[in-house]
Amino acid sequence: MVWLDEEQAGFGIEHLPYGVFSKAPDAPRVGVRIAGRVLDLAPVLDDEVFAAGELNGFMSRGPAFWRTTRDRVTELLDDPRRADAVAPHLHRIEDVRLHLPFQVADYVDFYCSLEHASNLGRIFRPDEEPLKPNWRHLPVGYHGRAGTVVVSGTPVRRPRGLLGRPGGPVFGPSERLDIEAEVGFVVGTPSRLGEPVPGAAFADHVFGAVLVNDWSARDIQAFEYVPLGPFLGKSFATSVAAWVTPLAALDAARVAGPRQDPPPSPHLARGEAAGLNLMLEVALNGEAVSRPPFAGMYWTPDQMLAHMTANGAALRTGDLFASGTVSGAAAAERGSLIELTWNGAEPLKLADGGRRAFLEDGDEVVLSATAPGPDGATIALAPVAGRIEPAPTSR
Numbered sequence: 322m323v324w325l326d327e328e329q330a331g332f333g334i335e336h337l338p339y340g341v342f343s344k345a346p347d348a349p350r351v352g353v354r355i356a357g358r359v360l361d362l363a364p365v366l367d368d369e370v371f372a373a374g375e376l377n378g379f380m381s382r383g384p385a386f387w388r389t390t391r392d393r394v395t396e397l398l399d400d401p402r403r404a405d406a407v408a409p410h411l412h413r414i415e416d417v418r419l420h421l422p423f424q425v426a427d428y429v430d431f432y433c434s435l436e437h438a439s440n441l442g443r444i445f446r447p448d449e450e451p452l453k454p455n456w457r458h459l460p461v462g463y464h465g466r467a468g469t470v471v472v473s474g475t476p477v478r479r480p481r482g483l484l485g486r487p488g489g490p491v492f493g494p495s496e497r498l499d500i501e502a503e504v505g506f507v508v509g510t511p512s513r514l515g516e517p518v519p520g521a522a523f524a525d526h527v528f529g530a531v532l533v534n535d536w537s538a539r540d541i542q543a544f545e546y547v548p549l550g551p552f553l554g555k556s557f558a559t560s561v562a563a564w565v566t567p568l569a570a571l572d573a574a575r576v577a578g579p580r581q582d583p584p585p586s587p588h589l590a591r592g593e594a595a596g597l598n599l600m601l602e603v604a605l606n607g608e609a610v611s612r613p614p615f616a617g618m619y620w621t622p623d624q625m626l627a628h629m630t631a632n633g634a635a636l637r638t639g640d641l642f643a644s645g646t647v648s649g650a651a652a653a654e655r656g657s658l659i660e661l662t663w664n665g666a667e668p669l670k671l672a673d674g675g676r677r678a679f680l681e682d683g684d685e686v687v688l689s690a691t692a693p694g695p696d697g698a699t700i701a702l703a704p705v706a707g708r709i710e711p712a713p714t715s716r
């Protein structure tokens with residue numbers, strides 16, 4: 322098919338992620354990505370739910386509707402006889418603006434990588450056991466700030482905050498600005514308050530996955546977060562990719578999670594092949610500095626869902642829950658600079674001759690990921706990018 326000639330690896334017909342785009346003077350609306358193009362869904366599917374500037378309405382309709390939509394889009398794009406009818410509704414990605422794909426309801430950030438949690442324990446609490454006693458019993462998490470989730474490409478302004486100093490804290494620009502490479506899951510179907518959602522119901526509620534960069538100011542975080550947890554050190558911006566990969570596109574990427582010892586409580590029992598074989602990449606100013614593997618995450622996404630609703634907390638359309646930093650066992654698989662540079666003690670040596678302990682103004686970070694697709698194809702999760710801007714100078 323003519324528009325598939327310029328196919329970009331990972332965005333073939335087996336992927337079809339959803340996003341929100343606009344082309345002046347028209348208002349933002351829902352599109353599906355195929356190779357380097359966006360298909361405008363409202364006119365081709367003749368449904369007003371796609372004429373909205375967010376995926377929430379579509380996502381709230383539930384899994385049967387997600388499935389028929391995906392089938393219809395696949396058919397439309399696959400059938401050469403439809404090409405003339407579809408062509409006017411396909412736009413080149415370079416010609417459109419991409420928006421935050423969904424209105425974020427609640428944002429939860431987990432801490433599911435054993436390697437990441439152990440590394441941070443060693444760095445922040447060198448005199449203690451790296452893992453707290455609760456860690457192997459539940460996926461530890463906290464509530465983030467939904468209103469500061471931004472779409473890929475949005476500049477990230479260096480935050481200011483109280484930084485711990487021997488003579489007492491001083492207020493100033495963070496000197497330890499970091500990234501966290503994470504995978505986020507987006508809730509489509511809500512649940513009722515008071516009714517826990519078991520992990521087995523994951524596909525009934527979760528619409529899809531996005532890459533997340535949970536920017537973290539380690540110095541602000543270190544001073545503020547005992548005992549209630551991360552607050553301003555992580556709430557200045559959290560970036561998500563512009564395209565949400567539907568769960569159905571990740572079927573071939575499903576793998577068993579690692580063995581859990583001790584076995585979790587029955588309400589957190591893990592489903593079969595509940596892990597995802599995603600290979601992440603962290604690029605700093607165009608240079609790959611880490612390749613974190615998601616397949617080894619100790620707590621799997623179904624367990625995150627079961628845990629966050631175990632007390633009866635309701636799910637809302639647009640809830641985003643992220644895995645926490647993805648780190649593997651090898652040094653080159655760590656998903657944050659604080660781990661890659663061991664809290665700045667071992668700066669990264671970059672190809673351009675530069676060194677980095679933490680992020681400098683002007684640095685650009687791009688997270689990307691690939692996963693096995695059907696029939697040997699590869700799925701590329703859409704990248705999430707952000708560039709650091711200097712801290713504000715006024716008080």
Ligand SMILES: O=C(O)/C=C/C(=O)CC(=O)CC(=O)O
Nearest residue numbers: 431432441442445501645646
């Ligand atoms: O272990 C700590 O004290 C701090 C951990 C984090 O900052 C990690 C976090 O936000 C959760 C995650 O991304 O894994």
Ligand SMILES: [Ca+2]
Nearest residue numbers: 430501535645
């Ligand atoms: Ca995080």
Ligand SMILES: [Mg+2]
Nearest residue numbers: 426427428467
């Ligand atoms: Mg909120």
